[in-house]
Amino acid sequence: MSKTALLKVILLGDGGVGKSSLMNRYVTNKFDSHLFHTIGVEFLNKELEVDGHVVTLQIWDTAGQERFRSLRTPFYRGSDCCLLAFSLDDGQSFRNLANWKKEFVYYADVKEPDSFPFVVLGNKLDVPERQVSAEEARRWCAENGGHPYFETSAKDATNVAGAFEEEVRWGGGEEGSGSGRPSRAAHSHKHCGHPEEKPPQPTVLLKHT
Numbered sequence: 312m313s314k315t316a317l318l319k320v321i322l323l324g325d326g327g328v329g330k331s332s333l334m335n336r337y338v339t340n341k342f343d344s345h346l347f348h349t350i351g352v353e354f355l356n357k358e359l360e361v362d363g364h365v366v367t368l369q370i371w372d373t374a375g376q377e378r379f380r381s382l383r384t385p386f387y388r389g390s391d392c393c394l395l396a397f398s399l400d401d402g403q404s405f406r407n408l409a410n411w412k413k414e415f416v417y418y419a420d421v422k423e424p425d426s427f428p429f430v431v432l433g434n435k436l437d438v439p440e441r442q443v444s445a446e447e448a449r450r451w452c453a454e455n456g457g458h459p460y461f462e463t464s465a466k467d468a469t470n471v472a473g474a475f476e477e478e479v480r481w482g483g484g485e486e487g488s489g490s491g492r493p494s495r496a497a498h499s500h501k502h503c504g505h506p507e508e509k510p511p512q513p514t515v516l517l518k519h520t
């Protein structure tokens with residue numbers, strides 16, 4: 312087996328859409344209905360084996376509330392993939408996706424935004440009061456760069472693993488992975504692409520392997 316590749320995946324979106332819950336569901340398979348807002352950033356690692364290669368997904372969960380903007384933006388650089396999350400029962404969080412994408416592109420200093428791997432997540436699929444339709448969300452993704460779109464529930468685990476593992480195919484450039492998309496490896500914004508930079512350390516570290 313070849314040596315481990317590290318993929319830095321960052322989760323962005325409005326406060327309360329379920330970013331921490333998605334990360335916790337994926338990495339620890341737990342859900343807490345009374346989570347506190349994130350302050351700054353946290354990260355968790357998850358190891359996967361894909362076609363005989365070990366890949367470590369380093370998932371960075373950020374604080375979505377506006378007042379924490381200056382605490383989260385220093386951590387965008389060096390990301391390989393960006394998950395843009397909104398809540399299906401909160402239309403405003405969907406309308407804010409464009410702002411999140413803009414903030415990421417600016418602070419991560421993405422040179423080629425059109426080829427950067429963004430994945431969009433509509434979370435809280437289990438909640439019956441939906442404000443954003445699947446058609447509307449898919450249309451936004453198609454019109455804003457052809458981003459893959461997943462509807463997830465951190466509460467009941469629907470599509471959570473599929474959405475994170477899309478990052479490996481999309482961001483890691485696994486040819487022939489079944490996604491039907493070409494490899495993104497040539498465009499990947501890996502840490503090794505910025506050798507002169509040392510990424511800042513998060514204010515809160517929760518490191519699981």
Ligand SMILES: Nc1nc2c(ncn2[C@@H]2O[C@H](COP(=O)(O)OP(=O)(O)OP(=O)(O)O)[C@@H](O)[C@H]2O)c(=O)[nH]1
Pocket residue numbers: 324325326327328329330331332333343344345346347348349350373374375376434435436437438463464465466467
């Ligand atoms: N019903 C339901 N509730 C969810 C789901 N995901 C998260 N929640 C709840 O929504 C609330 C906010 O979830 P968080 O994971 O803290 O949201 P966040 O996006 O990390 O919020 P910030 O840290 O402020 O950016 C919590 O009470 C969660 O339990 C989901 O899929 N379904």
